[in-house]
Amino acid sequence: MNNKKKVMVIFGTRPEATKMCPVVQELKNHPEWFETKVVVTGQHREQLYQALSHFGIQPDVDLSLMRENQTLSYFTSAAISGLDQIILDDRPDMILIHGDTQTALCGGLAAFYHKIPVGHVEAGLRSHNKYSPWPEEVNRRIVDVVSDLLFAPTTIGKENLMKEGYSSDHIYVTGQTAVDAAIITNSAEYKFNETRLNSLVRHEGRIITMTAHRRENYGMPMEQMFNAIRRVVDEKPDVSVIYPVHLSPTVREAAYKKLSGHDRIHLLDPIEYPDMINLLSRSYLILSDSGGLQEETPVFNKPLVLMRDTTERPEAVTANAVYLAGTEESSIYDITTRLLTDTQLYDGMANARNPFGDGQASRRIVKILAHHFGFISNLPSEFEG
Incomplete structure (x- = not known):
């Protein structure tokens, strides 16, 4: 199998960017497998671009939706509408979204409306209180519902999903990409921009x-x-x-x-x-x-x-x-x-152990995608926290 697959990565806030940029970097390390497109909604603006610059990533599309004192209703309607046309034009083979933001919610729903498979990075997190954190707890639950590949950072995330009826065949314990990003970013010789x-x-x-x-x-x-x-x-x-x-x-x-x-x-x-x-x-x-x-x-x-x-x-x-x-x-x-x-x-x-990752989450996610599309025969070993 030698046809590249089109992967669209959608995010909009600085936290999403810091956690997804290592995944984007790893996708771009494999141009033989993937054609990667980065779409940002601009849910955050200046902070988002600071993170993108740090990881050396330039978005292919920026919807620039951020408004002063924006409401959840405004952003949700604007993001779904804007993403709708982009997805229609590009027809990716997979859309990757992250976590529990309004951008993640909108990206997942827009992909679902076009019957595009969804991969959810940081799937399965639960507080079991729909108002705390708000609106994130409901967002992440909806995103999991429309997702085809569920990348749970830990075994607890996987257990949460299985308790809710998700098939273990679609859940992968990868570790947390935030750990990858933090390890890459920390430096003993660092000079602060502030x-x-x-x-x-x-x-x-x-x-x-x-x-x-x-x-x-x-x-x-x-x-x-x-x-x-x-x-x-x-x-x-x-x-x-x-x-x-x-x-x-x-x-x-x-x-x-x-x-x-x-x-x-x-x-x-x-x-x-x-x-x-x-x-x-x-x-x-x-x-x-x-x-x-x-x-x-x-x-x-x-x-x-x-x-x-x-x-x-x-x-x-x-x-x-x-x-x-x-x-x-x-x-x-x-x-x-x-x-x-x-x-x-x-x-x-x-001195507590780190339960979230070992710095290899992004590589696991990309290898799982490669296995999903038939480029490699074996799945990577799961993260054991």
Whole structure:
């Protein structure tokens, strides 16, 4: 069999880009098998292109859909409409989408409407609460329904899918492509693009890197997070906090109200992906409500205090790499203080095994695609977390 197959890769946000660019790179390493087209929706704009530039990838199509204060309804309708024509014109043999964003949802539905097979990278994640994370939990479930190849990062993802009735013949445990990307990106000689970080990371004390942006945490939960971190910094004179603040006006208003004016709390604008990865590797501790950071911090043996009530990545909690703290001020303050004072507790989390990957997920995914299309006879071995 020597006919190339057309693979269209669709994504739209920076997290998707960082996780899918290693897959795109691996696809492009095999031009004898695949003709690869990258389509971006522009769900994020500047941050998306920063990630693309880092991995040396130029999209073939950019729908440029991002609007100020865009609603989910606007973006969903615009993305499905825009992708519809692109898919109709190109007629790919396979469409790859990632995770649980609106772009992933729209890419999956648009492919389904044209009866194009779908491969879902990062399939099977579940929090089992449709409103947390919102709207991602419902998005990922819908994407799995329309997918033909389900690339689960861990065995838990595979088990979730099988419990819901998906055939094991279409589920592949690959590891997490975020691990591939983080390993590629981290460097001991790295110079930060955000110039303030070059001096901040040389702080003699301990650095806590913090992020907070989830919609379900807007309001009181986010205020309690910020109260907790301010208490910690007030009480620990060797601790500083670096917080790249999300562009959401709601997040920025709360963050600057609660955290500005402290000489050891550094509020930055959003930083580029390579800066974030190299900041994580140089931090002592991470506090976040992020999904993706749960996969990245174990790469660098950094404990993560997860400021959420649920997680769709329970592997990290089970492995003791992540502590699910909820959003109450007291619980966040208590566990953060303990990690700063209890060496045994800290070391136990820092030395936890990485349950998410070994840096080979992208190669597995591309080999599975090659097997699916008949280019190779054997499937790769699955990731064993």
